[in-house]
Amino acid sequence: MSKLNITKDEWLELVFEGKNKEYGAYQLRKEDGATTTKAFFTALVFVSALVALPILLSSFGEKPTPETIYIDDPELVLHRIDLPKIEEPKVTAPPKTKAQPPIKTETLVNPTVVKAEEAPDVDFTKPEDVGKPNTENTNTNGNTSGTGTNTNSVVTNPSIEPADDGGNKIETMVEKNPNFPGGINEFLKLVGNRFAVPELDEERTLKVIVFFVVEKDGTLSNITVPRSPGYGLDKEAIRVLKSIKTKWEPGILRGNPVRTQYSLPIVVKTQ
Numbered sequence: 001m002s003k004l005n006i007t008k009d010e011w012l013e014l015v016f017e018g019k020n021k022e023y024g025a026y027q028l029r030k031e032d033g034a035t036t037t038k039a040f041f042t043a044l045v046f047v048s049a050l051v052a053l054p055i056l057l058s059s060f061g062e063k064p065t066p067e068t069i070y071i072d073d074p075e076l077v078l079h080r081i082d083l084p085k086i087e088e089p090k091v092t093a094p095p096k097t098k099a100q101p102p103i104k105t106e107t108l109v110n111p112t113v114v115k116a117e118e119a120p121d122v123d124f125t126k127p128e129d130v131g132k133p134n135t136e137n138t139n140t141n142g143n144t145s146g147t148g149t150n151t152n153s154v155v156t157n158p159s160i161e162p163a164d165d166g167g168n169k170i171e172t173m174v175e176k177n178p179n180f181p182g183g184i185n186e187f188l189k190l191v192g193n194r195f196a197v198p199e200l201d202e203e204r205t206l207k208v209i210v211f212f213v214v215e216k217d218g219t220l221s222n223i224t225v226p227r228s229p230g231y232g233l234d235k236e237a238i239r240v241l242k243s244i245k246t247k248w249e250p251g252i253l254r255g256n257p258v259r260t261q262y263s264l265p266i267v268v269k270t271q
Contacts, residue, residue, distance in 0.1 A: 206230075
């Protein structure tokens with residue numbers, strides 16, 4: 001088999017050998033390469049023109065300007081306000097009080113509450129007991145103890161007389177202290193015997209201080225516990241004092257019975 005290159009004119013001459021070469025097919029095949037090349041470049045130019053035309057038009061035309069959006073800010077108006085003048089309160093010095101000469105008093109110190117069968121008979125006015133407070137407490141499990149304390153003093157200068165207010169004032173100075181029938185120890189025994197000790201899971205020592213007023217007729221009033229240690233001891237102390245109906249001998253001032261305040265500390269041990 002002979003090697004024949006169909007892209008050369010030899011192949012064309014072989015095909016049209018002995019034929020009419022003036023026929024259009026011969027001329028078309030002979031000019032096929034040139035025609036294809038022209039067509040390729042023509043198409044390339046046409047496509048390039050299509051691509052370049054919008055670019056050229058945009059370069060000669062007016063460039064669109066971006067739209068600007070304006071937002072109106074709210075107008076802030078400041079008004080000056082005249083505030084009223086605040087007058088500073090004038091500080092007035094407290095009036096000076098004349099110093100009174102010291103009053104010689106004897107403070108009463110009451111005995112410690114012990115068990116009922118051990119409570120001693122103590123005289124409140126014994127000179128050797130004045131100024132020597134007994135702070136020892138004798139406690140047993142479930143018992144109460146405390147020290148009954150009169151918050152008033154005995155007047156040793158009778159020339160000073162309290163103001164007359166109708167007899168309702170709780171006096172701070174008396175000529176004679178109020179007394180419970182049988183003595184203060186008898187009163188403390190009643191408190192200890194009637195006091196219900198709370199049952200707790202652990203052993204604890206609690207203290208409750210009861211304040212009360214001995215009225216002119218010997219009854220007790222204004223029974224309060226300013227600070228409760230908890231476990232209902234404040235309510236129990238108030239209940240016990242209210243349950244004692246025996247009247248006291250009221251305090252005496254200028255020969256008349258007056259209202260007198262007392263405080264009673266009660267110590268409770270539980271287990």
